[in-house]
Amino acid sequence: TLLYCLISVVIFATTVVLGITTKYYTYEEDAPGTFIGNLSMDLKIDPSEDPNTSFRFMQEGNSSLIQMRKCDGLLTVGQRIDREKLCQRSTQCLITSDVVVFSKEKFHLIHVEIHVRDINDHSPMFPHNEIQLEILESMALGTHFPLEVANDLDVGNNYIQSYQLFHNSYFDIEVRTAEDDMKFAQLVLVKELDREIEDSYTLQVTASDGGSPPKSGSVTVHVKVLDSNDNSPQFEHKSLKVELNEDAPIGFLLLRVQAFDPDHGQNGDVHYDFVEGVLNDMKNNFDIDPLSGAVTVKSMVDFEVRKSYELNIQAYDLGENSIPSTCAVIVEIVDVNDNAPDITIKPMTLMNEGMAYITEVAAVESFVALISVTDRDSGANGYVHVSLHGHEHFKLQQAYGDNFMIVTTSALDREKIPEYNLTVIAEDLGSPPFKTFTQYTIRVGDENDNPPLFSQPVYEISVMENKAPGSYIASLVARDPDEAANGKVTYKLLENEVEGVLVSSFLSVDSVSGTLYTVSSLDHEHVKQIEVAILATDGGSPSLSSTALVKVRIVDENDNVPFITYPVLINGSTDVPIPYNAPAGYIALRVEAHDMDDGVNAELSYTILEDKEILFSINKKSGEIVLKHRLMFRYDDVIEIKVRVSDLGRTPFSCTATIRFVVSDTEPLEKQVMVVLESSDEKDDHDVDVSLIVIVLLGAMCVMLLVAIAAVALSRRTIHRDVSISKMEGGSAGHFKKTPVFKTTDQMSVKDSGKGDSDFNDSDSDTGGEAGQKMTTLNHRHARSKFSRAFAIYKLHIFIVYSLIEM
Incomplete structure (x- = not known):
């Protein structure tokens, strides 16, 4: 068998997302x-x-007829195709499929049309092998006699192309083509009949198609010549054309x-009917009244199913040998907006529970689904x-015809938007318009495009030392917004060394x-401190x-x-030489100690526990x-003290040492002599607050000073009163009243300075002048006495303070 295959590729769009229609032909x-x-x-x-x-x-509807190789899209015939069964009498027979191509990380939509070409595998066939036809001998020349319609399931050139009438001179054959390309044969009387000469004829009518080689079918027509009924009914019009709304x-x-x-009579009584051989769908959709000739709608017609009908109506009388006449009525169906648009959505991947899926790594303008919109109007x-x-x-993009693609307009991120609810609206332009809504859900499939992330790159954690093995330190969390296994995080400790020891010897992490x-x-x-990297x-x-650095500070x-490093101890004691004439303030020894701890726990405090000689x-x-104090011992005398060294921890630890100072004849070094103002060990031993002692001493000194000042003031007042009374009693001139006179220091200083002496001497008597001199002498003595007492009190204060400090 000769196989033909013609290929035609038609590219309707050359956008980033391919909208391509490919056409192929097969028989x-x-x-x-x-x-x-x-x-x-x-x-x-x-x-x-x-x-x-x-x-x-995208859909497997015709997968049995057409096979496609997955790796390269090779198309082959799956099983034998019967065009007549698949497309009936349609002039165009298509097998359409939408193919999704995934190449270079992008999805493409390919619309495949496979045109199935007809082969001449059917012969024309008449409904009956024989036809009986009666014709009056008086029938006028040119009268047409319709024959049964032959049927051929093939189309195009393989359909009936001609009718032939063989070996007859009285009749010819005429072929009419209907609007649906069906061909009707009619016998035409071309020579007058004479029943007396020949009352019957046998005709052979053959219908042939245009195939190569052609096929044909025949019918035998038996013509019986009758005596004439002079007139046959005649239509006003041989053909009519009317319009019919589909919603009639x-x-x-x-x-x-x-x-x-x-x-007249029965010969003139006209009746109407459809011509024999009219297709059943004509009779199912229309009816004709045999008496009135009224043609009515018998069932609803649909423009979307059939756009026109041809009704062949015959009129005949009731006389004998009636010869009918025919009228062809073309009924054109007028479309009305009675259909809403239909929306069909074919996803790139199979839908699950009404939901389509697309990966979040799909490229921009990647194909998601195909929308087919049809309106039967x-x-x-x-x-x-x-x-x-x-x-x-998402947006719509023209694919081909009334088909559109849903494509992405930007990169998708499931972690931000996991699902999209879209609405497709189709609206026709009828009046009033019909509108169809279709909901469409797209779920974004997860891809592993997010690493687990810690909340911070570096964690600083403090943990007390001496914790038992297996103790909890901290919880580290790395979050991954992906789904399922893509978002399931496991943890691992990255091995390294700390002080020459593997970090896994110190820490572990729960995976x-x-x-x-x-x-x-x-x-x-x-x-x-331990620094370790945790891998999530x-x-x-x-x-x-991703990793995070964890710094574990060991608190x-x-x-x-603590332990004493100097002097070197033997069994907790040591001998230290000291000069026999060491003065007060001499540094006999500097004790040095060390504590392995850190911070406050390593800060040390030194005290003397025992010093019998003080x-x-x-x-x-x-x-x-x-x-x-100055050392007052003889050679080889031993002075023993006990020293304690304590740390400053919350629960302090301490150590003690016995130090024996051996008096030697060496001379003290000047650099080892210092002035000692306070003894920190005594202060610690007696647990006395030095600041409190100083405050008490200063308060006592102030009180004593006030008492001294008050005593001086009282003693001076008594002396002045006595002097004034003596002067009053000893004066002869009576210049003074018996009123106590108190001389201020200012008055005495004015007189002593010499200012106004001559004036003071002129106004006073000799006796008065002597008295004044006596009183001045007494005042000087009193001042000297007061200064002596105050100075004595000050020396007493200094002595007390120094004694307290020495204590």
Whole structure:
């Protein structure tokens, strides 16, 4: 069998998202496996450039008829195609499929049209093998006699192309073509009949198609010649054309035909009927009244099903040998807007519970779904405007014909928007318009595009030393917004060394929760800080990860006892030489100690526990042991003291040492002599607050000073009163009253300065002048006495203060 395959590729759009229609041609009845076309080759898609390239049907409706290879889109015949069964009498027979092509990380939509071409596999056939026809001998020349219509299931050139009448001179054959391309044969009388000469004829009518080679079918027509009925009914018009709205109700009067017969009686009684051989759908949709010729609607017609009908009506009388006449009525169906647009959405992937899916890594302008919009109406009633609503991340793009693609307008991110609810609206331009709404849900499929992230890149954690192994330290959380395994985070400790020891010897991390635990007891004195990197990895493929640096600061605990490093002790004691003539303030020894702890726990305090001679004091911070008094011992005498060194921890630790000072004949070094104003060890021993002692001393001094001043003032007042009374009593001139006179210091100073002496002497008598001199002498003595007492009190204060300090 000769196989034909023609290929035609028509590109309707060259946008980033391909909207391509490919056309292929094949013949019906081709054997399975017959080559039809190769999509990858015709669309210039090289599968070798992307091994993930794939071709698949969006719907599997015709998968049994057409097979497609997934890797390169090779199209072949799946099973034998019967065009007549698939498309009946349609002049165009298509097998359409939408193919989704995935290549180079992008989805493309390919609309495939496979035109099935007809082969001449059917012969014309008449309904009956024989036809009986009666004709009056008086029938006029040119009279037409309709024959039964032959049927041929093939189309185009393979359909009936001609009728032939063989071996007859009385009749000819005439062929009429209806609007649906059906061909009707009629016998035409071309020679007058004479029943007396020949009362019957046998005709052979053959219908032939245009196939190669052509096929034909025949019918035998038996013509019987009758005596004439002079007149036959005649229509006013041989043909009529009427319009019928598709929404016309049943019983609607389409038209009324009328034929006239001039005969009388039954020969002139005209009746109407459809011509024999009229298709059943004509009789099912229309009815004719046999008496009135009224044609009515018998059932609803639909413009979308059939756009026109041809009714062949015959009129005949009731006389013998009636010869009918015919009238052809063309009924054109007028479309009305009675259909709302239909929306069909075919997703790129199969829908699950009314939901389509697309991966979040789909490229911009990637194909998502195909929208097919149909309106069975015509003209403006069938013109549909389509719009998409719901989100700006998607738009409509013309694919082909009345088909549109939903494509992405931007990159998708499931973590931000996991699902889109879109609405497709289709509205026709009828009056009033019909509008159809279809809800469409797109769920964004997760891809592993987000690594787990910690809340901060560096964590600083403090933990007390000496915690038991397995103790909780902290919980680290890395969040991954992806779904399922892509968002499941596991944790791992990245190995490194701290002070030459693997970090896993100190810490561990729970792989599921991210909780950090101790593996062994931590020692601040050995390791003060551990820095470890924690790796968080998701379960995607390939997996993504991130790290965080954890700085674990080991907080010191007071767990070490201080020890004395100088002088060197033997069994907790040592001998230290001291000069025999060491003065007060001589630094006999500087005790040095060390504590392995840190911070406050390592700060040390020095005290003297035992000093029977009360000879030494110690600086609690520096550990310097200093003589409080000059040394008054002989050679080789031993002075023993006991010293304690304590740390300042919350629960302090301490150590003690016995120090024996051996008096030697060496001379003291000047640099070891210092002035000692306070003894910190005594202060500590007696637990006395020095500041309190100073405040008390200063208060006592102020009180004593006030008492001294008051005493001086009282004694001076008594002396002045006595002097004034003596002067009053000793004066002869009586210049003075017996009123007490108190002389101020200012008055005495004015007189002593010499200002106004001559004036004072002129006004006074000799006796008065002597008295004044006596009183001045007494005042000088009193002032000297007062200064002596005050100075004595001051020296007393200084002595008391110094004595207290020495204590």
